[in-house]
Amino acid sequence: MAIGKHFFVAIHALAIIAAFQGEMKITSEKIAESTGMNAVTIRNTFRSLKSANLIRVKPGPGGVTLAAPPDTITLLAIYNAVEAEPLSDIFHLSQTGAPSCPVGRNITSILSDYFHQAAALMCDRLNATTLSDITCDLRKVEPELIAPWDIEKALHTNGFER
Secondary structure, eight states: OOOOHHHHHHHHHHHHHHHHBTTBOOOHHHHHHHHTSOHHHHHHHHHHHHHTTSEEEETGGGEEEESSOGGGOBHHHHHHHHOSSOGGGOOOOOOOOOTTSTTTTTHHHHHHHHHHHHHHHHHHHHHHOBHHHHHHHHHHHOTTOOOTTOHHHHHHHTTOOO
């Protein structure tokens, strides 16, 4: 079981877009700097998010914006946009139990029910959590939310002059 890095990178990128769109032009290079990923990876993520109608991308150095209000973009929609495997299938059960063993021949079907319930709860929670929730939480821990590439603003906010 693993949720791929694409999901986390997409949330990170969308949180940046939600927090800073309108204040500055947001590009794949700026998001790459924040995520620690390369700009090509970010552009590939943008392609998936654009196909899911979550963002709008202006060609060239035009920047990216949200295609919908952040309170309507759920984490489940983000997951579905960038991950190939449905979230309901994240638990892969091995069929290696020995048929001659009472545990081996039954454990997969027993665990399957529990894992399906867990996946359903995860889907429900991700569907109830929006990009707006994420940016709100970010502002709680970073009240002066400043883009890492906005050095002038960061210096001024922290009492430094260049």
